[in-house]
Amino acid sequence: MTTEHFDKAAADYDKKSRRIVLADTISSAINNLPLSKQMCGMEFGCGTGLVGMGVAPSLCELIAIDTSQGMLDVLQQKVLDQGITNIQTLCCDFSADTYTQKHDIIICSMTLHHLKDAKGLLLHFTELLNPGGYLAIADLITEDGSFHDPSAKGIWHHGFDPKELTTLLEGFAMEDIKSTIIHIIIKKAQKNKEFPVFLLTGRKK
Numbered sequence: 001m002t003t004e005h006f007d008k009a010a011a012d013y014d015k016k017s018r019r020i021v022l023a024d025t026i027s028s029a030i031n032n033l034p035l036s037k038q039m040c041g042m043e044f045g046c047g048t049g050l051v052g053m054g055v056a057p058s059l060c061e062l063i064a065i066d067t068s069q070g071m072l073d074v075l076q077q078k079v080l081d082q083g084i085t086n087i088q089t090l091c092c093d094f095s096a097d098t099y100t101q102k103h104d105i106i107i108c109s110m111t112l113h114h115l116k117d118a119k120g121l122l123l124h125f126t127e128l129l130n131p132g133g134y135l136a137i138a139d140l141i142t143e144d145g146s147f148h149d150p151s152a153k154g155i156w157h158h159g160f161d162p163k164e165l166t167t168l169l170e171g172f173a174m175e176d177i178k179s180t181i182i183h184i185i186i187k188k189a190q191k192n193k194e195f196p197v198f199l200l201t202g203r204k205k
Helices: 003-015 017-030 052-058 069-081 118-128 162-170
Strands: 040-044 061-066 087-091 103-109 129-140 174-187 193-204
Touching (some): 003 017, 003 069, 017 052, 017 129, 017 174, 017 193, 040 118, 052 061, 052 069, 052 087, 052 103, 061 069, 069 087, 103 118, 118 162, 129 174, 162 174
Parallel strands (some): 040 061, 103 129
16 A cells, blocks of 8 residues: 555545544544643644544644645545635655654554554654653554455554553653554454454653
8 A cells, every 4th residue: 555555545535434433433532632722733644634634623733644645635625625724734754754843642543554664653753742742543453464455565564562562652751651442343355354443642751
């Protein structure tokens, strides 16, 4: 799943109901954090904004970042159609671009497994957080590699162990780290095989 793949998939991305349900679950869980209208947030790997649009009403501003301009075009159209004024889109690749804006919350939903250097990305996230700022990561629990089609490209991790991520983030000056399984993706084509999704949150010291 490369940037080109997501560009092509963007127009029909929101048509799968399971994506809507998952995004609603993730955004609802993130909204349980003590968010406020004084907070500036960023979502990395925002796609068409299914998660970010559910969190943005609780914030002053949300910068929605993705490497796929096609996905961002869909999000931007939704923002215009709905008269949303506090979501800004930015096409940016953290591996190639310098991004230094600080945030009070950073969201990364179902994106981390697409990044080869997940550890480096998480470190960068913590560096971009203001003291007391929150990190919210949603992704698959470690799976056997059957979640994605074998021909899919750009899949660097078959899920993650939240305990390992917790230990990693503790080393990056994060505290109050909590992880919860918030959703189960059921693949009917795989005899209703279940793939748990976790939400991990933490606060920068």
